Amino acid sequence: MSQPPYQPSPKRSVLAPLLVIGGLVLLLALVIGTAVTVVVLRTDDKPSATGTPAVRAKPSEPKAVEFRRVLTSKPGTCATPAPDGTACDDKGMLYTLGKVELDGSHVTEVKSGHDSTNNYWYVNITLDPEGEQLFAHLTGALAKQVPPANLLAIVVHGRVVSAPSVQSEITGGQVQITGNFDQAAVEALAKQITG
Template identity: 60%
Template sequence: MTYPPLFPQQPSPKRSRGPLLLVGGLVLLLLAIVATGVVLVVRRSDDQPAVDPAPRTKPSDPTAVEFRRVLTVKAGTCPTPAPAGTTCDAKGMRYTLGKVELDGSNVTEVKTGIQQGSTTGGWYVGLTLDPEGTKLFAQLTSSLSKANPPANQLAILVRGQVVTAPSVQSAIAGGKIEISGGYTRDSAEQLAGEITG
């Protein structure tokens, strides 16, 4: 004998396919966007580099930057042609200089930045020296610090022109040099560009 079911079976409800179709459509749209992005990146790399080459960070020409002792300094224009060992700066000072003590071959990095603690936002050009340059610079500044003015001045030349000639008070170790003195961002970047070539 069969008994009728206690609970009549309900037909199973039909599931709506709307949400599933919506999710599937979104996945296909996302895949199409990603594929288009990959094609654009590949095409761009064929046409031109996606990233510009790194800027030069050290001198391309070792003679671009020179470090020399100041022998004499006086106001005046540079004669043309200038005698050997004589050069001028942009402010109208004429320098007689000693031999090149170190040069651009000892510079490993050239960068610009804003001086720490500067209230006027003064920019500088920073030079980093290699181990040999660090040692030579420390010896040079130690020697200069014991001399009387103007023989205690160190001239830094860029492409034959004195860009700074500070008095040296003590040995400078560490191989980090800042060229400063009223530079704006543009003029600091221009000087860095002249150093790196």
């Protein structure tokens, strides 16, 4: 006697596709979960050589950050409080400054970094569109001057934290401050600007 051909039970045929669909949903959830984790972990705030993240923020007190022309600079100290239009730095320089032409309300990001190709440290300041235009106008005018009239003071809470010379008009809203900096100096400068 021959056996009848195998026929799956109705319950089993319904369960098999449901198990396959359930497995695919679970696999999709795992893939999406992994992708979200990768996206969340991916960031430009890579630790520096010492393991500390680069400073990356807006100024906490935007009006306390000012961009001003340097009218004169000489060794000296500031009276307390400093007279209007003057400010000192931590290196013993006294600056006579022009009006505030741009403030921290136009700064969208400040970060320190290292150019490994050319081996130098820098602070990068990103400006909003209005700040980009104001800064281009200011640096275009400063670039036509001779030292010290081509210096741009970055003043934070009444102290000059940097006074770089301007060699050319800076457009594009990306301001990079370079100099004889090491990592600690650029991180300190970025923190001073962000507050």
